[in-house]
Amino acid sequence: MSASQSSSFARRAAWAFVALVLAVAAVLPPFYLSGYWVRVITSLLMYGALASAINIMVGFAGYPALGNIAFFGVGAYTVAVLMVKYNVDFFVALLAAGVLAGLYAALLGRAVLRLRGAYFGIATIGINHATSEIVTNLDSLTGGGRGTIVPFYPGGIQEERMFFYFLMLGLMLLAVGTTWLISRSRLGYGLRALKADQEGASVMGVNTTRFKVIAWTVSAGLTGLVGGAYAYWLSFLEPPYVFDITMGVKTYIMAILGGAGTVVGPVLGAFTLELLSELIWGRFLEAHMLVLGIVVVLVVLFIPQGFMSLFAQLAATLKRRRTGEVRADG
C-alpha cells in the first residue's frame, strides 16, 4: 500500500518534472534562436495544431477527412475579409474564423457524414475545391484570384516573431487540450465506438449522427482558428495557398505517423515530418519530395500504428519487467 503510494508519488513528480522541462522548452526558443529557427518552430507548432485537429476526425471518429484543409482556408479568408473590409480587430476576427469554420462543417456534416471511408475522404476533397472556387469568385470580397493583403502586424520584427510563435503555441495547446478532454469524455468513447462499428455504437445508446457532426465541427473550428492565424502571419493570401490539398494530406499523414486516436501522437508526427521536411529541403533541394515520400513509406511500413504505439509497447515491457521483479521479491 505505502509502496504503491510512494511509487505513484514518484510518478507524479516525474510527470511534473517533464511538464516543467517542456514548458521551459516551449517558452525559450523565440528569445534565443535566430529568426529562421523561430519561423521553423512556429510552423511546427502550426502543423501540430492542424494534425491534432484532423486527428479528432481521423483518429477518433475514423473518418479520413483529407479535405479538412477547406476549413483552414475558410478561417484564413474570414480573418482576411474581416480585417481588410471591416477593420475588425485581429482577435475578434480570429474568433469569427473558428466559429465560421465550425458552422460550415456542422452545416455540411449531416449530409456528408453519411458517406463512409474513402467516399467521405473524396467528398471532403471536393468540398475543398468547391470552397476554393467560391472564395475565388467572391472577387469583390476576397480579392479573388489576385489575392488579398492582410494588414501587417503592428510592431517590430522581434515582437512580431514572438507574437506568432506564442499564437501558434497557444492554438496547438488548445487543440491538444481539446483532444485530451474528448479522449476522456463520453464524446470520445462514443466516437471510438462508432469508429469500430456504427450499428454497434448506435444500439449502445450513442447518437452516432450527432457525435459525428460534433466531432467534425470541433475539428473544423480548430482548423479554422489555425487558418485565421496563418492569414495574419502570412499577410498575403491567395486561394491556392490556403485551400492546398497537399497541405491537408500532409496533416493527415502527420496524425497517422504520430498515432491516430492518441492525444499527443499527432503533434509528434507533425514535428517529426515538418522538421524532416525542412532539413531535407535544405539538403536535397531537387529530390525533396521523393526523399520525404520514401521516409513516410518506411515509417508507415515499420510503425503502422504510429510513434505512440512504440511508447505503449515500451511501457508494457517495462511494466512486465517491474511486476516480474515484484513477484520475485515476494
Add this chain to the structure above:
Amino acid sequence: MAEQRPAERPPLLVGRGVTRYFGGVAAVQDVDFEVRAGEVLGLIGPNGAGKTTLMNLISGLLPLSRGDLIFNGRSIKGLSPWDIARLGIARTFQIVKPFTGMTLRENVAMGAMFARDGKGVSAREALEVAGEVLEMVGLGHRMNAYTDELNIAMRKRLELARALALNPRLLLLDEVMAGLNLREVERLMELVRSINARGVTIIVIEHVMKAIMGISDRIVVLHYGKKIAEGTPQQVAQDERVITAYLGRRFGQGKGA
C-alpha cells in the same frame, strides 16, 4: 413458483402486424406477438426465417415497412436505435461487433455511459460499473485485454456484458450460444437464467434446441417471415407445422407424445 406466472403479467413489448420488405421480398410479414414482463421468449425458425430481421426492427436498426411495435405502452416505431437503447432495450449481435481498439472494460463501459433514461454516468464511473459487469459474465480477469485477443466464446460473453451494462428492461439475444461447446452453452444458459431472475425480460434466438427449450417460457416460431406457431416449449415441439418446417421428425417426436 408461488410468484405470478409470466402468462398473467402485462406485456412489455407488443408487435402488431410487424412487416419488413427487402425489395419485393418480405423478410418479416404480419407478425403479431407479445413479450410479457419478466418472461424469456424464444424465437426459432429455419435459416433466413426473419429472426434477426425482427430483432433489427425492434432495436431500430431497420425501419418497419408496416405494422407497429409498442414498448411499455408506447410506440417505438420510427425511433432511432439510440433512443430505443435509452428506453431500455439492449441487444447482442449474431455476428459479434466488438469495439476494436478499446479494452473489454471500455467496451462494456459504453453501456453504462449511455444507459437507460439518459441516466448515463461519466466515463470514469462507467469504467467502474464495467468492471462489475465483466466479473458477472466471467471476463473479470481479462478486463484490460483488447477485443482481438478473445476467442469466440469470450466475444459472445463480451456482447452480453455490453448489453447488460445498459441496464436494460428488455434484452435481445441473437444466437449468443452459436459456435460454443456444450459446457460453454450450459454456462451461458445459467447466466441467461440469472439475468432473467433479476427481472430482465429476454427475447432469445437460438438454434441450439436444448438451450432454447431449456430457458424459454414461451416460444414463437417463424418460417419464411411468418409466425407459424407459438406456445410453451412442449406445445411448440409437438406442433406438426413446426416439426415439418424446422425441427424435423426426430426432435419433435422425441419431445412429443
